[in-house]
Amino acid sequence: MKISILYFSKTGNTKEMANVISRGIKKVSDFEVGIFDLENIDDDFLLESKAVIFGTPTYMANTCWQLKKWFDEGNKYNLEGKLGAVFSTAHYAQGGGDIALLTLINHLMVKGMIVYSGGSALGKPFIHLGPVAIDENFEKSKKMFEIFGERIALKTKEIFLNKNI
Known part of the structure; x- marks a missing residue:
C-alpha cells in the first residue's frame, strides 16, 4: 500500500519533518512511502496512494502560498x-x-478526503489537528512526528484493508 507525503519547504525544516513522518509510516508493515516536494510529484504514485499527508511551513499564521496554489490548480489529482x-x-x-x-x-x-489527525483519543502525544514543529522544540518534536506517521499508517490499513468498516 502507498502513502504520499507532499510538502513545500524553503528552509528544509518541513522537508526534514516529512522524512521523520516517513520513518513512522515504515514502522507499519506493507507500506511504500513517496516523499515529494510540490515541484517533483510522481503522479502515478500519488494517484495510487491510499493516504496523502500535506506539510507546510507557517507564514503569517497561514499555509504557504505554494501549497494553496497547488490545491487551487491541482485538478488533475483525484x-x-x-x-x-x-x-x-x-x-x-x-x-x-x-x-x-x-x-x-x-x-x-x-x-x-477523509481527514485524520492521529487524534488525542490515542493518548500522548496529543495531536489535535496535526503536529506542529516549532524552532525551540524542533528536535524534541521529531518523536511526535514519527508517532503521527505511524498512526496515519495504522488508520490507513484499518480503513483500506478492513472491508467490514
Whole structure:
C-alpha cells in the first residue's frame, strides 16, 4: 500500500519533518512511502496512494502560498476518498501553526478526503489537528512526528484493508 507525503519547504525544516513522518509510516508493515516536494510529484504514485499527508511551513499564521496554489490548480489529482492528514513547521509557538493546519484541512475536505489527525483519543502525544514543529522544540518534536506517521499508517490499513468498516 502507498502513502504520499507532499510538502513545500524553503528552509528544509518541513522537508526534514516529512522524512521523520516517513520513518513512522515504515514502522507499519506493507507500506511504500513517496516523499515529494510540490515541484517533483510522481503522479502515478500519488494517484495510487491510499493516504496523502500535506506539510507546510507557517507564514503569517497561514499555509504557504505554494501549497494553496497547488490545491487551487491541482485538478488533475483525484483525492476523493483518500485519507488526508496535515503537518506544519513554524518559527515560534504563536506563529499560527494550528491556523495553517486548519487552512489545509479545509482544502482536504473540499477535495473529498477523509481527514485524520492521529487524534488525542490515542493518548500522548496529543495531536489535535496535526503536529506542529516549532524552532525551540524542533528536535524534541521529531518523536511526535514519527508517532503521527505511524498512526496515519495504522488508520490507513484499518480503513483500506478492513472491508467490514
